[in-house]
Amino acid sequence: TISEPSQSETSAERSQKLEGIGCKRKRVEDIRFTQGHGNYVDDVKLPGMLFGDFARSPYAHARIKHINKESALKVPGVLAVLTAEDLIPLNLHYMPTLAGDVQAVLAHEKVLFQNQEVAFIVARDRYAAADGVEALEVEYEELEPLLNALKALDDDAPVLRDDLAGKTEGAHGPREHHNHIFTWSAGDEAATQEAFDKADVVIEEYLAHPRVHPCPLETCGSVADMNPITGQLTLWGTFQAPHVVRTVAALITNIPEHKIRVISPDIGGGFGNKVGVYPGYVMSVVASIVLKKPVKWIEDRMENLSTTAFARDYHITAELAATKEGKVIGMRSHVFADHGAFDACADPSKYPAGMYHICTGSYDIPTAFCSVKGVYTNKAPGGVSYRCSFRVTEAVYTIERAMDLLAQKLDMDPAELRQKNLIQPEQFPYTSAFGWEYDSGDYPTAMAKTLEAVDYKKLRQQQAQMVEDFKAGTSREIMGVGLSFFTEVVGAGPSKNCDILGINMFDSCEIRVHPTGAAIARLGVKSQGQGHETTFAQILASETGLPADMITIEEGDTDTAPYGLGTYGSRSTPVAGAAAARAGRKIKHKAQLIASHLLEVHHDDLEWDVDGFAIKGMPDKRRSMKEIAWAAYNNLPKGMEPGLEAVDYYDPPNFTFPYGAYLCVLRIDVDTGVYSVDRFYALDDCGTRINPMIIEGQIHGGLTEAFAVAMGQLIDFDETGNILGASLMDFFLPTAVETPKWETDHTEVPSPHHPIGAKGVGESPHVGGVPAFSNAVNDAFRAFGGVHTHMPHTHSNIWNYARSLGMID
Ligand code: MCN
Ligand code: CUM
Incomplete structure (x- = not known):
């Protein structure tokens, strides 16, 4: 029933047809993108869906004296106005950040940066919600703002985080000042000082890396649908790491994790902006629970640029010590890191300054030391985004x-x-x-x-x-x-170095080969434009001998994809790509046993040839992967379980x-x-x-x-x-x-x-x-x-x- 690949084709010809590793394969996802058929969060439209919009602070630092909800509730179409007072009984007015801090979901008593979220207004449509935002009356008492990170630790610097008053221990060690988050260092300070002492030449310079923003074409957003009957929460959102969002959602809402389905549909650029967890995501969920209807939240451009993850804002001192011939013998760097009002940096847990200590670069520098001080200022939180590979x-x-x-x-x-x-x-x-x-x-x-x-x-x-x-x-x-x-x-990353909230940073791939030799593979990462649907099929094509065109790649649905830590830090190919290769090899291993049964030889007498197994020295005596896939469902060696599937969780060694x-x-x-x-x-x-x-x-x-x-x-x-x-x-x-x-x-x-x-x-x-x-x-x-x-x-x-x-x- 299955046609053999033409035996006249050479290995090279068959190899080319696979469109495997090394091929300039055209992007398969572009078929839908170029025709306007991408499916983004804002394309999700559910019956009865409501819209939420934030009332935001006009001040960088102010006390909230009074909020008059009535003025907004009078606006036709406005159904609810949620403030921190409503979240306190649910213990949701603060949420944990990936950096071990907490971040206000809605400002409680104080606002700490301009455009901070103060109230969430839910209405029948976007326009009514926006009118509600306009109508809301909030009385503020302005406070002195702190904007210069280099002055954050001055004795007379204003106190920003009232909620941390008296807290002398942070997530990364002792706090030495009310605006201090952490001090972190790496390298050998004494040895580096020695190198500087004996150097012929030293340089020292202040290098500011100013605050910027990745500004993806699509802003952040979510749609939450809490089903009051089944208790099932479905959350669509612009998430670079959907599984992590599911786990965080389970931890902060106490909804059991199997009752939460997180879906990242197509994403219009992430660049790190879509790694963090934002108040909008949380509020769409809360509003859906309260109003028993699906609730959508979508940022506009100004909200995106002013409130969701910024990048850099590093105030760097760089020093080099060298011989007069130009051999560098020491490197030192001190940094003031402006993290904004909350430490919401998305780094692996052990690295509050990300991978900044790769700062000896490409050079053989024998001694080095760096230290980074993270401080609070009256600016939006974030810090690790924008194609940065963690600083x-x-x-x-x-x-x-x-x-x-x-x-x-x-x-x-x-x-x-x-x-x-x-x-x-x-x-x-x-x-x-x-x-x-x-x-x-x-x-x-x-x-x-x-x-x-x-x-x-x-x-x-x-x-x-x-x-x-x-x-x-x-x-x-x-x-x-x-x-x-x-x-x-x-x-x-290697789990010895990297975890997020205690979850090791492995990644995963699961592949199912169907009877006709077509396959679906799912991965724990999530493309935002990088072309995973194209390239991961290429890895699997080379590994399994099935043409890339016959392999669908699916990512972003936590109900179907194996657990993974998501796409950022250019980790998809190094980690999930490795899992894909290894899952492909598991498929090949089983295929070899099936081929040995079909060709009636010992499996050691078989060799792999591009897209199938042949008897060693007899290239015509072969079974293609397509034939083997068919056999996996009807003609197996005695005792072997049917089907052709594999899953791989990969924890890289480095x-x-x-x-x-x-x-x-x-x-x-x-x-x-x-x-x-x-x-x-x-x-x-x-x-x-x-x-x-x-x-x-x-x-x-x-x-x-x-x-x-x-x-x-x-x-x-x-x-x-x-x-x-x-x-x-x-x-x-x-x-x-x-x-x-x-x-x-x-x-x-x-x-x-x-x-x-x-x-x-x-x-x-x-x-x-x-x-x-x-x-x-x-x-x-x-x-x-x-x-x-x-x-x-x-x-x-x-x-x-x-x-x-x-x-x-
Ligand atoms: N690739 C390849 N051969 C390699 C390495 C990579 O063909 N040796 C391919 C990969 O298979 C994948 C692409 O290049 O299709 C990028 O792979 P990788 O370097 O593994 O990076 P990720 O897929 O993990 O993407 C994350 C990275 C980050 S962290 C940012 S930020 C950024 C970037 O990707 N954001 C992007 N590029 C982006 N490109 C688009 N279009 N949109 C973003 O949001
Ligand atoms: Cu630092 S931006 Mo990329 O890691 O998503």
Whole structure:
């Protein structure tokens, strides 16, 4: 009944048909996206569904004196006004955060940042809810706001968190001040001090990494449907980690976990913004319980930019110690981390500063020390989002700016200084001064390839010529060459290092092969645009011999997908991708036993050949995976259970360490501060490449966001705590018009511990891209006495910097 694959086809031909690992397979999800048939949270429409909207605080810091619910309840269509008073009896006015703090679901007594959630107004439709928000009367008494993280621990700094009064222990050790969250350090402080004491040359610089926001196209939202008859809660939402949301929901509501179904439908970009748990999610659930109807909550753009997870806001001091020949012998960094009003950072539990201690970067630095102080301010909570790999963006910015500053101090070329200090191929696996075990890499090759591709020498000659011309008064244009050599740490993670709320950070894949040789695979991660439906089918195609087109990938429904920790920290390929490969191998193992039965030989006499098993030395005597799948349902070896299914939960032995060498060339018109990016070359190594086209897309996206952060994005505040830049009128979201042209390249050093050798890639271009841009801008001013100018490098900031250096009269 099943047709044999044509025996005349060669292995190579059959292999190509699978569209497995290495194939530039077209994105299967785009069939629905490009035709407008994606299914996002706002597309969920249920009978009788109500809408909730937040009344938010106009002040950054104020006491709530009185709330008059009546004024809102009078609005036609408004059904309920919920405040903290309503949540207190349910013990839901605060919710636990992933960082071991609590966050107000609705402000109780005090508001701590502008646009904080004060009341939830539920109405028959969005418009009535918005009218209710307008009508609600809240009386506030303004308090002094705290906006400067560097002043948060001053003796006279205002007290922000009344609810923590007298609490001397935080989730990460003792608290030393009313606005102090944690102090965390890594490395060897004494040894590092010794290195600095004996160094010929040291540099020290304050490097601010300003507050930005990932600004995904789709904002956050949820639909909660509590069935009062069955007690079943169904929650659709923009969740990067649906299983974690289910567990947190069970813990805070006491609804048994099997009665909660969390569904992440299509997601229109996450970038870390959709990892955290937000008051809106909780309030849609509470409102559905109270009103016995489904309740939807969807943020608007300004709410998204001003209240849900921001990124960075790291105030970094970077120090390097080196010999006069340019060998770095010590690295030190101190950070003030602005976490906003609540510590809602989404890091693995043991790492309150994420993976910031990858800040020795790609260099063989024998001693290092870093410490991070987290503080409260009157700003929105968050901190770990935006293609950051848990603060690796900040870490790479620190070391890559510091290397340029050291090169300048030594009067050395930045490429040469890097080459002198790169970790050498024979040093892998390499243990860094902070204890990370870098799994693999060939850094000098990546560096050499990059310098050659751009003709680095010639660029430096051109630059020198332009400096001369500028100084001679014949030109008003200068040129910058920005290098960045980054190392990432992704794939959280090994359970020895990583957990979230005590749940180890493994991931999972379950595959079922149907009788006709088609299959469905479900994973514990959740794509937000990364193309998992395409690439995970490719891994399984290579592993099982079933064509990728015959494998459906499903993610995001906790009732069907195996438990997983979700998609962030570029962990899907390193962890769930590994689980997929291993689940595929389990399928293959059973298939081999079935094939041995069908071909009547011992299974050791069989060998795998692309899409089936053949008798060793007799390639024509074979059974394809398709035939084996059929047999799994009707012709099995005696005693074997029917079916062809496998599940794999994978706890990786280590992180993966993708890396890359980036180079940016830009020209600046000094009199206007206007720059143009002449060239941006990005070489990435993410180990085995599953889908080169998807990788290129990831890199283009990440570089575009790097450009955005380095050159324009900023979430700023005025002195009273009003958020500036909370709309797309002010917040820089580059379009095709501003975005430079990207040149991509790669090397391929597989991860030695990953089943198919793949490392993550989703965040690399952002991590490496930001310092390349910032180094380029700073490099342009190096010959004119410039040392460091802060991001964002807007035209006006560049112009002001040129003025401060006396380059403009
Ligand atoms: N891939 C590959 N070969 C590799 C590595 C990855 O073909 N060696 C493919 C993967 O199979 C997957 C994609 O590249 O289809 C990204 O994989 P990975 O690096 O594992 O990252 P994740 O899937 O875990 O995605 C998370 C990462 C993060 S943390 C942010 S932030 C970010 C990013 O992805 N958010 C994104 N890229 C994004 N892209 C889109 N479109 N939307 C987002 O929200
Ligand atoms: Cu830090 S942004 Mo991604 O890890 O979702």
